[in-house]
Amino acid sequence: MIVELIAESGDGKTHLSLLFSNPVLADLTEMGESIEIVRKLYPNDWKERYFRCKKFQDVRNVLNQCQADGRKTLIIETGHHLRYVAGLEALEDLQKDKKSRKNLHPTEWRYVNEEVAKLLSKAKEEMKINLVFTAQMDLEWVGGKSTGKRKNQSYPKMGHIADIRMFLKIKDFKEGEITVSKRVGQVIKIRLVDKLSEDYTKEIIFESDNDPKKLTSFKKILAITKIDESRWVM
Numbered sequence: 001m002i003v004e005l006i007a008e009s010g011d012g013k014t015h016l017s018l019l020f021s022n023p024v025l026a027d028l029t030e031m032g033e034s035i036e037i038v039r040k041l042y043p044n045d046w047k048e049r050y051f052r053c054k055k056f057q058d059v060r061n062v063l064n065q066c067q068a069d070g071r072k073t074l075i076i077e078t079g080h081h082l083r084y085v086a087g088l089e090a091l092e093d094l095q096k097d098k099k100s101r102k103n104l105h106p107t108e109w110r111y112v113n114e115e116v117a118k119l120l121s122k123a124k125e126e127m128k129i130n131l132v133f134t135a136q137m138d139l140e141w142v143g144g145k146s147t148g149k150r151k152n153q154s155y156p157k158m159g160h161i162a163d164i165r166m167f168l169k170i171k172d173f174k175e176g177e178i179t180v181s182k183r184v185g186q187v188i189k190i191r192l193v194d195k196l197s198e199d200y201t202k203e204i205i206f207e208s209d210n211d212p213k214k215l216t217s218f219k220k221i222l223a224i225t226k227i228d229e230s231r232w233v234m
Contacts, residue, residue, distance in 0.1 A: 002124060002161055003221070004079065005185075006135040006152045007168035012183045014077060015041070016168065017132040019209055019217040023073035026053045026062045028081035041212055056082075056089040060119060067127045074123060079133040079155030086112045113156070120161065133158065164221065165189040166204070182206060185221075192225050199226050 003020075007013040014037050018025065027034045027050065038050040048069065051062045059082065066074050076082050087104055090112050095101050104112070123129045133155055140151040158165065165188040172179050185204040193200050201224040209217045 001163045001225075002120065002131045002133070004133045004135055004154060004158050004162040004165045005168060006137070006154065006166065006188075008137045008150075011168050011170050013134045013168055014075075016183065016185075016206065016217060017073075017075045017077075017134060018042075019212050019215070020075070020130055020132055021072040021215060021218055022070070023075055023132070023212075024049045024051065024062065024066055024069075024071050025075040025077055026051050026059050027077045028053050028059070028085060029077060030081075034077050041210065054085070056086045056115070059085070063119065063123055063127070063129070066123075066129055071129065073130040073132060075132045075134065076155075077134050078153065079135055079158060080153040082116065082133075083112065083155055086116050090115070116155070133162070159189065162189060163191040164225070166221075182208075187224065190224055192227055 003017075005013040005017055014025075014034050017023065018037060018041050025034055025038055032052050035046075035050055035052075039046045042049050051058070051065075053059050053062060059076070063074055065071075087109070090108065091101065091104055094104075094108075120131060123131050135152045135154040135158070137150045138153055140147045140149045152167075155161070166185040167188060168183055168185050170181055171184045172181050174180075183206040185206065187200075187202055187204065190200065204220050204224065206217050206220065
């Protein structure tokens with residue numbers, strides 16, 4: 001399965017992704033932002049689950065390592081950064097013939113998309129590994145000016161690629177006399193369930209979860225697909 005988790009910084013997209021079945025994380029962010037979360041949830045083997053990636057080839061290598069180690073989930077942190085490094089690889093190839101090249105032509109991005117598609121297909125179809133893309137939120141800019149709105153920085157065409165897309169947000173709930181904060185997933189898409197069906201789940205409420213071994217949060221996501229667990233990688 002391919003899943004995209006979208007959220008503002010601090011609302012738990014990386015944390016939730018690390019609660020999927022037996023994950024590793026490919027961190028493509030500029031500052032290596034995810035290492036502390038991996039260390040927190042996997043204190044004993046975080047070094048085998050966290051990979052700092054600066055090139056697209058690094059991500060290919062991580063995927064191969066996933067298979068060698070018997071991992072079940074590869075987290076791409078983030079989809080926006082994956083496209084950036086894949087684009088750099090394509091540009092470097094073109095610069096071998098013409099060093100003056102500074103950018104990709106808009107029509108050349110299709111080659112980038114094809115290379116990423118090969119990676120996704122290999123993971124999902126050949127290796128049977130779950131893929132989780134995270135997506136950050138940022139200001140929307142039009143014509144060099146900010147609209148004041150927030151926009152998710154997803155990998156292009158994720159609306160078509162992903163089997164499940166969720167927007168995460170922290171919300172407060174009253175429980176008797178106290179207020180409890182919980183992570184809520186607004187379901188944008190479930191490929192295998194018709195949006196008009198009674199079985200379509202619009203929202204998932206996640207309890208506090210810091211125990212990856214129980215797969216509690218992962219199984220909540222799995223349950224909304226209404227399909228047999230064998231279709232997922234457990």
